Amino acid sequence: MANYTPKDILVTGADGFAASHVVNRSGFPKKHSLKFLIYGRTGWVGGLLGKLCEIQGIPYEYGRGRLEDRSSLLADIRDVKPSHVFNAAGLTGKPNADWCEFHKVETIRTNVVGALTLAEVCREHGLLMMHFSSGCIYQYDAAHPEGSGIGFTENDKSNYADSFFSKTRAMVQELLEEYDNVCVLRGRMPILSDLNNPGNFIYKITHYSKVVNIPNSMTLLDELLPISIEMAKRNLKGIWNFTNPGVVSHNEVLELYKQCIDPDFKWENFTLEEQAKVLAAPRCNNELDVTKLKTEFPELLSIKESLIKYVFGPNMKNFTE
């Protein structure tokens, strides 16, 4: 098992996760025969992936094509000659997922037609596609009640389609599951040590006027993005819940924020019913079962441990200054 320190990679550029140190069990090419083609150059996740590749010395290029334009994807593959393709291109909705309710065709074009076109083109070229998707396709239910510790597994059918974003994500995942060259990473509520990024769950909940308070599975990107690269090197395929194990609630995160970053920070909670009045589409809350990922990466931290290690520990302010 590789010895790595993802935080060092993203923040300081240390080579704790250097590709040259990774033993490749699947017989996949080693460092110098790796070349990643990444979609999402201008995006949050795509940008971070490129930085990680630079730090790890992995050759990479960003795709120039649009996902729904098959000929542009073929041109990228011809020009770049990649060993793996990462799809971090997708529409999440700006400023939030409500955007997808009012732009359904655009959402289908990128997240459905685009994702399937890229999977198909990769398959024709014998390429593994690492697909950054979403675990927001479940809602707590009687068999998976909130607080029970019983999470949704990769085999559970989606039980949530109340938002158009989630509905299309679930549909596409069901189809991508049939492709033997695709690895679907089901992230949720992504968090990063950079607290100034508007996509960061912590940025969002510290800027909302009111927040709900519900435990959820979340993805600590400092820890999990390097794991996505390692998953590509191991040639892992299929559907993967891609969050840290366990759950954390909005108030637990905000308490930590108050303790470590801003002692004067105050917030106000509201109920799900009150939240629904200010949203075009309801949001889902769930716990994902991360046994599969934790078995492959036993060192994976629980979400609460990961928050301390990668976010609140390094960002902690010295209040005596």
Ligand SMILES: NC(=O)c1ccc[n+]([C@@H]2O[C@H](COP(=O)([O-])OP(=O)(O)OC[C@H]3O[C@@H](n4cnc5c(N)ncnc54)[C@H](OP(=O)(O)O)[C@@H]3O)[C@@H](O)[C@H]2O)c1
């Ligand atoms: N699995 C996980 O852990 C996880 C975590 C976070 C996000 N995600 C997923 O990762 C994806 C990216 O998220 P993000 O937060 O990085 O989003 P983002 O910052 O909004 O970036 C989206 C990227 O997608 C590109 N894009 C959009 N439509 C495209 C198209 N039709 N063809 C080619 N490129 C297109 C955008 O490029 P232009 O600006 O040129 O349009 C941009 O580079 C989303 O699908 C999201 O659901 C997964």
